[in-house]
Amino acid sequence: MSDVAHAHGHDDHGHHAHPTGFMRWLTTTNHKDIGSLYLIFALIMLFAAGAMALMIRAELFKPGLQLVHPDFFNQLTTMHGLIMIFGVIMPAFSGFANWQVPLMLGAPDMAFPRMNNWAFWILPVAGLLLMASFFLPGGAVAGGWTMYPPLFIQGGISYDLTILAVHIMGLSSIMGSINIITTILNMRAPGLTLMKMPLFVWTWLITAYLLIATMPVLAGAVTMLLTDRNFGTHFFNAAGGGDPVMFQHIFWFFAHPEVYILILPAFGIVSQIIPTFARKPLFGYASMVYATASIAILSFIVWAHHMFTVGMPVAAQLFFMFSTMLIAVPTGVKVFNWVATMWRGSMTFETPMLFAIAFVCLFTIGGFSGLVLAIAPVDIQLHDTYYVVAHFHYVLVSGALFSIFAGVYYWLPKWTGHMYSETLGKWHFWLSVIGMNIVFFPMHFLGLAGMPRRIPDYALQFTEFNQIATVGAFIFGFSQLLFLAIVLKTIKGGAKATSKVWEGAEGLEWTVPSPAPYHTFETAPVIK
Amino acid sequence: MADGNAKMLTKLVVATLAMFGFGFAMVPFYYKICEVTGINAGDEQTLVRNTQVDPSRSVTIQFDANVNETLPWRFKPEVRTMTVHPGQLVQVEYVVTNTSAHPIVGQAVPSYGPARAAAFFKKIECFCFTPQTLAAGETRRMPVMFVLDPAVESELHTVTLSYTFFDTDKQAVTGTAKRG
Numbered sequence: 154m155s156d157v158a159h160a161h162g163h164d165d166h167g168h169h170a171h172p173t174g175f176m177r178w179l180t181t182t183n184h185k186d187i188g189s190l191y192l193i194f195a196l197i198m199l200f201a202a203g204a205m206a207l208m209i210r211a212e213l214f215k216p217g218l219q220l221v222h223p224d225f226f227n228q229l230t231t232m233h234g235l236i237m238i239f240g241v242i243m244p245a246f247s248g249f250a251n252w253q254v255p256l257m258l259g260a261p262d263m264a265f266p267r268m269n270n271w272a273f274w275i276l277p278v279a280g281l282l283l284m285a286s287f288f289l290p291g292g293a294v295a296g297g298w299t300m301y302p303p304l305f306i307q308g309g310i311s312y313d314l315t316i317l318a319v320h321i322m323g324l325s326s327i328m329g330s331i332n333i334i335t336t337i338l339n340m341r342a343p344g345l346t347l348m349k350m351p352l353f354v355w356t357w358l359i360t361a362y363l364l365i366a367t368m369p370v371l372a373g374a375v376t377m378l379l380t381d382r383n384f385g386t387h388f389f390n391a392a393g394g395g396d397p398v399m400f401q402h403i404f405w406f407f408a409h410p411e412v413y414i415l416i417l418p419a420f421g422i423v424s425q426i427i428p429t430f431a432r433k434p435l436f437g438y439a440s441m442v443y444a445t446a447s448i449a450i451l452s453f454i455v456w457a458h459h460m461f462t463v464g465m466p467v468a469a470q471l472f473f474m475f476s477t478m479l480i481a482v483p484t485g486v487k488v489f490n491w492v493a494t495m496w497r498g499s500m501t502f503e504t505p506m507l508f509a510i511a512f513v514c515l516f517t518i519g520g521f522s523g524l525v526l527a528i529a530p531v532d533i534q535l536h537d538t539y540y541v542v543a544h545f546h547y548v549l550v551s552g553a554l555f556s557i558f559a560g561v562y563y564w565l566p567k568w569t570g571h572m573y574s575e576t577l578g579k580w581h582f583w584l585s586v587i588g589m590n591i592v593f594f595p596m597h598f599l600g601l602a603g604m605p606r607r608i609p610d611y612a613l614q615f616t617e618f619n620q621i622a623t624v625g626a627f628i629f630g631f632s633q634l635l636f637l638a639i640v641l642k643t644i645k646g647g648a649k650a651t652s653k654v655w656e657g658a659e660g661l662e663w664t665v666p667s668p669a670p671y672h673t674f675e676t677a678p679v680i681k
Numbered sequence: 682m683a684d685g686n687a688k689m690l691t692k693l694v695v696a697t698l699a700m701f702g703f704g705f706a707m708v709p710f711y712y713k714i715c716e717v718t719g720i721n722a723g724d725e726q727t728l729v730r731n732t733q734v735d736p737s738r739s740v741t742i743q744f745d746a747n748v749n750e751t752l753p754w755r756f757k758p759e760v761r762t763m764t765v766h767p768g769q770l771v772q773v774e775y776v777v778t779n780t781s782a783h784p785i786v787g788q789a790v791p792s793y794g795p796a797r798a799a800a801f802f803k804k805i806e807c808f809c810f811t812p813q814t815l816a817a818g819e820t821r822r823m824p825v826m827f828v829l830d831p832a833v834e835s836e837l838h839t840v841t842l843s844y845t846f847f848d849t850d851k852q853a854v855t856g857t858a859k860r861g
Contacts, residue, residue, distance in 0.1 A: 265686065265690065331689075331697075334689070334693060335690060339685045365696055366696075367700070368697075369703070369704060370701070370703060370704040370707075371704075372701055373702075373703075373704020373705050376704075377708075396712075399707075403704060466718070
């Protein structure tokens with residue numbers, strides 16, 4: 154990085170001397186720096202929340218209580234969920250957006266570089282608040298990542314810290330989204346119309362709108378929790394005339410669009426990678442855009458499928474059941490288009506493509522178990538069982554996380570100027586994909602057999618499948634150290650990457666040298 | 682371009698603030714929807730339903746009200762007669778007024794005609810359960826909630842519920858005794 158900083162030193166528009174070391178990263182307004190910061194933060198948090206997952210799986214290796222106190226177990230499940238969502242997947246996608254959106258649009262930087270700096274640097278504060286709460290009296294929050302009252306109203310000081318952390322992380326995503334929307338709508342290179350934009354940019358544009366529409370609602374919900382806890386209001390406190398079920402409605406109004414916030418950028422990344430390695434343009438570009446928009450719009454009217462068991466009238470259950478199933482249509486369009494892109498393509502199977510293909514297969518499994526859960530009478534049986542755990546890990550691990558791995562392998566040569574080791578990359582892929590299926594596939598059976606989630610103990614008949622899952626979890630978890638090693642090795646050195654990197658790559662980001670210079674597109678390229 | 686960016690920033694910040702407000706607007710919205718559609722009618726579900734009503738029979742109830750002559754109160758039922766089914770939960774009201782210039786404590790004593798109807802006349806709520814204190818000139822509406830036991834004998838077609846209010850602080854005047 155030092156030579157990059159040096160090159161930047163000469164690039165002088167009357168600024169003062171550029172800070173070095175930590176201050177360089179703290180004060181940076183460069184989209185590439187901030188993109189890297191987001192990705193590094195996400196990687197650190199991945200290992201923190203992954204360690205929590207391994208503690209959970211270790212405890213569940215045998216029935217009975219052996220390693221951790223049940224209350225600490227609850228803290229682990231809660232914090233694992235909160236950190237994986239708000240500290241890993243969302244910041245990683247923000248990192249991709251920061252790096253790639255200006256490069257793909259031919260823009261010199263993001264629209265509001267100073268706000269971009271703030272959006273990132275408040276995140277580690279939220280991360281510290283969350284991690285610090287483990288060391289407070291009563292420990293970290295243990296009421297589940299969904300923050301349901303009455304548990305969330307009753308807990309100790311760490312619950313207030315977590316609410317504050319959620320506020321901060323929400324503010325960070327809102328600032329990031331404002332930046333991304335403005336950059337995409339106002340700063341495209343001349344001739345780059347909306348319907349010519351790379352699909353990754355399209356999915357992020359729609360994701361950013363979802364964030365603007367829902368993050369403030371979450372902020373409102375946790376503010377109500379905070380005033381219920383500290384200022385004597387009774388939004389959710391039944392003793393004062395409030396209604397805890399209302400929290401679930403407000404929360405899921407945010408959190409269902411949130412699950413698409415966690416997957417739409419993944420769709421975008423995969424839609425960039427598959428055409429590159431199939432050496433064919435993306436099949437059905439326009440239908441991909443419309444499908445993404447349809448999913449985003451439908452996500453606002455399906456929230457109550459997360460709460461079929463609260464006691465809804467049959468008419469409401471039918472509405473939420475059928476509207477949820479309707480989402481399978483645009484999602485099916487996407488899967489069809491990815492398969493059609495590969496159809497009769499000249500495919501090669503480099504690591505990004507392997508992860509992208511695994512994404513298409515495994516995300517579809519997660520989509521199907523989602524359809525099963527959408528059926529209200531079935532959901533009442535499966536609610537809060539391991540079937541639900543299996544479902545959302547198939548869409549979030551083999552969906553969102555695999556797309557992040559795919560994206561990192563795909564763009565790492567552009568970011569660092571070095572090729573990663575293909576051999577190690579393939580090892581990482583196969584260990585991950587095998588490990589991931591060993592952890593999460595048995596969970597379907599555990600859930601169908603009735604094992605409840607978020608409980609540190611289980612009935613004897615669930616032992617074998619739990620032991621298989623735990624073995625898989627340790628394979629999957631430790632193979633991520635290989636990923637860390639590959640990334641560090643690629644940053645340090647490796648075969649020189651060309652500008653185009655991949656034979657079939659298309660788009661503006663492949664027209665700049667590798668590594669991408671500190672400043673790119675200071676004069677906008679023209680798209681024919 | 683910077684100008685366009687600033688305009689876009691304003692729009693998006695306004696949208697963000699509006700959605701923050703929307704989160705709070707969902708609170709009254711939620712209660713209104715529950716009220717209109719009756720989705721969240723937990724209160725009604727917890728009320729014990731009376732499944733003992735015998736709609737095949739009707740009994741006329743007459744309501745009567747008296748005041749002992751030491752008590753300067755005016756006391757009357759809101760309805761004089763009513764037809765009810767045995768087992769049906771009924772609520773009626775009496776109106777009482779203190780016509781004197783000072784507060785008085787009174788207590789109502791019920792009686793039934795015929796007297797054997799008393800065993801079947803189940804009062805769930807009645808002003809006669811406690812002494813009533815009325816300020817000078819005060820008027821009060823007082824409820825009686827009752828069920829006529831379905832076990833009531835079938836030849837009973839009319840029941841009279843009669844109340845008499847007494848001044849709890851004074852010796853009641855009974856029979857033909859002289860005042861005072």
